[in-house]
Amino acid sequence: MRETPAQHPIALLATLVVLLAVPLVVRDEYFLHLFIVSGIFVIVAISLDLMVGYVGQLSLAHAAFFALGAYTSALLFVRFKWSMWVGIPAAGLVTALAAFLLGLVILRTRGHRFIIITVAFSEIMKLAATNWVDVTRGFMGLPGLQIPTLTIPGIGAIDIASKERFYYVVLIAAVLTFLACRALVRSRIGRAFVLVRENEVLAESLGISAFRYCMIAFVIGAGLAGAAGSLYAHYVGFVSPDLFNFSWVTVMLIMVILGGKGTLVGPALGAVIFTFLPELLREALQWRMIIFGTILIVATLFMPRGIIFPLLEHLVPSRWRTRHARAA
Amino acid sequence: MSVQLAILGQHLLNGVLVGCAYALIAMGLTMIFGVMNIANFAHGEFYMLGGFLAFYLVSLVGLNYFVALPTAVALVVLLAVLLQHSIFRRLRDAPTMTTTLVTIGLSILLEHVALLLWGPQPQSVPTPFPPSPINLGGIYTTPLYLFSMAVTAALIVAGHLVIRRTRMGKAMRATFQNKEASALVGIRIDRIYMLTFVFGAALAAAAGAVLGGFIPVEPTMGGVVTLKAFVVVILGGMGSFFGAIVGGLLLGLAEALGAGYLSSGWKDAIGFFAVILVLLFRPEGLFRRA
Numbered sequence: 132m133r134e135t136p137a138q139h140p141i142a143l144l145a146t147l148v149v150l151l152a153v154p155l156v157v158r159d160e161y162f163l164h165l166f167i168v169s170g171i172f173v174i175v176a177i178s179l180d181l182m183v184g185y186v187g188q189l190s191l192a193h194a195a196f197f198a199l200g201a202y203t204s205a206l207l208f209v210r211f212k213w214s215m216w217v218g219i220p221a222a223g224l225v226t227a228l229a230a231f232l233l234g235l236v237i238l239r240t241r242g243h244r245f246i247i248i249t250v251a252f253s254e255i256m257k258l259a260a261t262n263w264v265d266v267t268r269g270f271m272g273l274p275g276l277q278i279p280t281l282t283i284p285g286i287g288a289i290d291i292a293s294k295e296r297f298y299y300v301v302l303i304a305a306v307l308t309f310l311a312c313r314a315l316v317r318s319r320i321g322r323a324f325v326l327v328r329e330n331e332v333l334a335e336s337l338g339i340s341a342f343r344y345c346m347i348a349f350v351i352g353a354g355l356a357g358a359a360g361s362l363y364a365h366y367v368g369f370v371s372p373d374l375f376n377f378s379w380v381t382v383m384l385i386m387v388i389l390g391g392k393g394t395l396v397g398p399a400l401g402a403v404i405f406t407f408l409p410e411l412l413r414e415a416l417q418w419r420m421i422i423f424g425t426i427l428i429v430a431t432l433f434m435p436r437g438i439i440f441p442l443l444e445h446l447v448p449s450r451w452r453t454r455h456a457r458a459a
Numbered sequence: 460m461s462v463q464l465a466i467l468g469q470h471l472l473n474g475v476l477v478g479c480a481y482a483l484i485a486m487g488l489t490m491i492f493g494v495m496n497i498a499n500f501a502h503g504e505f506y507m508l509g510g511f512l513a514f515y516l517v518s519l520v521g522l523n524y525f526v527a528l529p530t531a532v533a534l535v536v537l538l539a540v541l542l543q544h545s546i547f548r549r550l551r552d553a554p555t556m557t558t559t560l561v562t563i564g565l566s567i568l569l570e571h572v573a574l575l576l577w578g579p580q581p582q583s584v585p586t587p588f589p590p591s592p593i594n595l596g597g598i599y600t601t602p603l604y605l606f607s608m609a610v611t612a613a614l615i616v617a618g619h620l621v622i623r624r625t626r627m628g629k630a631m632r633a634t635f636q637n638k639e640a641s642a643l644v645g646i647r648i649d650r651i652y653m654l655t656f657v658f659g660a661a662l663a664a665a666a667g668a669v670l671g672g673f674i675p676v677e678p679t680m681g682g683v684v685t686l687k688a689f690v691v692v693i694l695g696g697m698g699s700f701f702g703a704i705v706g707g708l709l710l711g712l713a714e715a716l717g718a719g720y721l722s723s724g725w726k727d728a729i730g731f732f733a734v735i736l737v738l739l740f741r742p743e744g745l746f747r748r749a
Contacts, residue, residue, distance in 0.1 A: 189556045236739055242555045243498040243697070244738060247689045251731040254686060258731075262724035377682060381567055388560065420571040427564030431557055432549055 150302055154295040163294040169406040170301035171363050174308045176386040176398035178355035181348040183384070184393030185316055187328030188345060189246050191380050192233070193356055195253035196226045198374035200357025201364035202260060205273040208365075214279040215365040219358050226357025230350045238345045241331075257375035272371030276364055297366065304362060305399075308355055312395055315351070324348055325393075378420065382409075385423060389430050391437030400439050465597035470719040471712060472598055476670070478711020479611035480506075483666040484684055485691035485703035486618050487659025493635040493698030494655040497550055500562040503685030504569035505660040508535050509667030510676035511573055514582045524587050528668045535664035539657045547656055548649075566682065573678040581675030584668070607669045614665055615704055621658070622700055631655055635698060683727070690730035694737055696744020705746055 157163055175197055182190045203225045204218030213221070237248045260267050267273065278292040291297055315321055326334045327341045334341055364370045382405060390401025412419050434441070488502045512531035516522040522530065546565065550558045588603040622628035633641040634651045642648050667676075674680075691710050695702020710730050718726040737745060 183556070187556070189559055236735060240738060240742070243492070243559075244693070244742070246498065246555070246559055247693060248735060248738060250686055251690070251734045255728055255731045258725060258728045262722070378567070381563060384560065384563070417571070417575050420567055421575065424564045424566070424568030424571065428546065428561050428568065431560040431564065432546075435557075 147306065154298050160294055163298060165407055165410055167294065167298050167301050167366060168363075169403040170298070170305045171359050171366070172383075172386065172402035172406055173305040173399045174359040174362075175356055175383055176390065176402040177308055177312050177395055178352040178359070179383050180387050180392060180395055180398040181312065181316070181324070181352040182345075183387050184395075184398070185321065185324035185328060186345050186348045188241070188349075190249045190349065190352070191246060192230075192249035192252050193352070193383055194377075194380035195256045195375055196230060196353040196356040197360040197363070197379065197383075198260070198370075199229060199256060200226045200360030201370045201374055202267065202273070202360075203357065204361035205276055205364050205370040206266065208276050209273050215277075215361065216279060218365065219361045222361035223354040223358035226360070227350045227354030230353030231346070234346045234349045238342050238349060253375060253377075253380070257372055260372040260375055267372075270372060272369055272373075274369045276368045276370070278365050301362065301366075304358075309395065309399060312355075316395065320344065320347060328393075381423065381427065385427055385430070389426065389434070389437050389439075391440045394437075394440065397437050397439050401437070462597075466719070468598040470715045472600060472604075473719075474712035474715025475708065476604065476608055476611065476673075476711070477715065478708035479608065479615060480666040480670050480707075481684075481687055481691050481711050482615055482704045482707025483611060483618070483662045484688040485695070485707045486615070486700060487662045488685075488688045489692045489695065489698055489700060489703040490622075490631065490635075490655050491659050492692060493700075494631055495547070495551070495652055497547070497558045497562065498555070498689070499659075500559060500685055501565040501569060501681075502562075502659065502663055502688060503681035503683070504566055504573075505535050505539065505663035505681075506667035506684050507573060507676070507678065507681035508538065508569065509664030510584065510671035510680065511577055511582070511667075511678075512664075513584045513668035513671045514676050515577070517585050518582070524585070527584075528665070531668045532661055532664045536657055536661050539660035540653070543653050543656045547652070551652070566685065570678050570681055577678070579678065581677040582671075583673075583675060584671035586672045588672075603672050607672060610669050611666060614662060618658075618662055619700070619704065627654060687727075687730055690734045693734050694730075694745050696746060699744055699746065702744050702746045706744075 153166055154163060157166065175193070179190070179193045182188055182193070200222035203222040204215065207213040207218050207221055208215075233252055237245055237252075240248065261269055263269075278297060282288045289296070291300055316324065323334070323339050323344045324347075326337075326339060327344050331341045334344075360374075386401035386405045387398040388401075389405070390399065391397025409419050409423075412422065415422075430437070484502065484506055487505075488499060491497055491499050491502070509531050512534050513527050516527035516530055517524055520527075542565070546561060550561060586603050586606075588601065588606060590601060590603075592599045592601055593605070620628075622631065630641070630646045630651055631654065633644075633646060634648060634655075638648060641651075687710065688707075691703055691706040694710065695704075695706030710733075713729050713733075714726045717729045
């Protein structure tokens with residue numbers, strides 16, 4: 132399949148340079164904040180794309196994994212004073228384990244049943260966050276999370292709490308996630324993902340277990356979402372049951388669908404666009420979700436490949452595009 | 460009658476009405492699923508709109524309560540016709556992911572249109588019934604409650620008769636069983652799709668309009684009810700009409716007992732746990748022979 136310009140190595144490098152320069156150019160705290168949140172959602176969107184775009188199963192539990200990661204990290208911080216550096220891997224592991232256990236049950240089902248149980252799981256998690264007051268403090272949430280200092284041997288402790296510095300932490304996390312997921316989907320495992328999506332019967336007949344590869348995508352995706360949730364919790368400094376609201380998963384899906392599912396770059400760009408867009412629509416706050424709902428309907432019906440790649444193909448002459456084998 | 464027994468009766472009575480509402484919503488949902496193969500995540504929004512339109516017509520327009528209820532349902536039916544023409548017609552034979560994403564988008568759209576129109580504060584449909592309680596041998600109830608029970612129960616029976624006894628219902632069941640064969644014997648599939656969708660929307664809207672007298676009517680109520688109705692549909696077996704009725708009543712009773720004896724905060728979890736267990740051990744549903 133032809134590779135689009137957005138996936139050309141030079142384009143990626145140029146993007147990285149621009150992203151590195153963001154805090155030097157953007158002095159406005161509020162815009163920096165949006166860049167940081169975008170970066171966190173890049174991780175979320177990429178990890179959701181593994182499930183939705185590559186193995187082709189619509190998981191609505193992704194926001195619940197994000198929130199579970201945020202809560203895990205918040206509880207470790209509030210109860211045991213464990214810093215973000217322990218919190219992020221711990222959150223990733225806990226959510227990956229939760230996804231594994233859930234996956235044992237639900238990855239044997241497909242289609243509507245699968246989708247509905249992912250919602251049921253999300254609701255159970257939300258009820259737990261709301262009602263298990265002894266641990267989670269219910270609606271009051273857990274406040275007071277902090278961003279730790281970064282201690283590098285030989286250099287000493289660096290304060291990363293300012294927005295300029297924390298931006299780089301998020302950027303590194305997002306770029307690493309992107310590179311790791313790209314390596315994954317280009318590997319043999321990634322090719323198995325796509326085969327399971329395109330023709331499950333054929334995959335099984337070739338000895339490729341659909342259950343197994345769905346599980347791999349589900350667990351890795353959930354773990355990354357949980358780690359992103361931890362990052363988000365420490366950045367915002369507060370978690371509450373609102374994190375489990377259904378609107379979160381809707382926004383995540385819009386990022387992936389409009390960005391172009393099954394491409395990784397697309398959902399990453401989608402995450403940035405759909406973090407900034409709602410803020411630009413701040414004047415019309417009550418119209419925001421109406422616009423989002425409409426976008427989701429129209430995009431799903433009429434733009435199966437999202438907006439970014441069709442737009443690029445329209446704008447960029449075909450001779451500029453490189454040929455490159457890739458998984459999707 | 461002993462006090463314990465009276466309390467139990469009270470819980471069961473509370474559960475039956477909620478159960479009837481679940482049954483009405485799940486009946487439509489399971490039909491749409493069976494005939495159109497769509498898991499309609501926007502279905503609860505018809506329930507929400509039924510409640511809000513009834514509130515709007517009685518409180519703000521000043522219509523008579525007994526006129527307002529059918530009018531609210533009629534308006535939702537009109538909306539359902541428009542939606543079927545504009546959106547759901549395009550979802551025929553579409554992949555699961557497409558139909559689900561579109562109905563999720565529609566659910567968000569309708570919820571926030573309601574928020575824009577009526578605001579976030581919970582409303583209640585004013586009714587002409589006196590608030591005085593009626594004592595039924597230790598169990599207390601109100602005239603409004605009995606009226607609502609009668610209406611929802613009558614609608615369930617009516618819905619059942621339409622599906623089982625009329626030509627339209629027969630055509631729906633035939634389409635459900637085999638689309639191609641039904642088309643072959645002259646059933647107009649497009650019309651059946653429209654009828655199924657509108658019929659389901661009408662049942663949900665009626666439930667919303669009637670229950671709006673007790674429970675707070677708010678824009679977010681549709682989302683929760685959709686999930687509950689999905690629980691019922693899975694418990695009863697997807698596409699099973701009878702299962703939807705029994706499953707709805709069972710869930711309503713289980714939640715009322717859970718709220719009464721365990722914890723009101725956790726009552727909503729009962730259905731969700733039940734779904735996971737049913738899908739694990741009896742994926743064809745509780746009431747269907749495998």
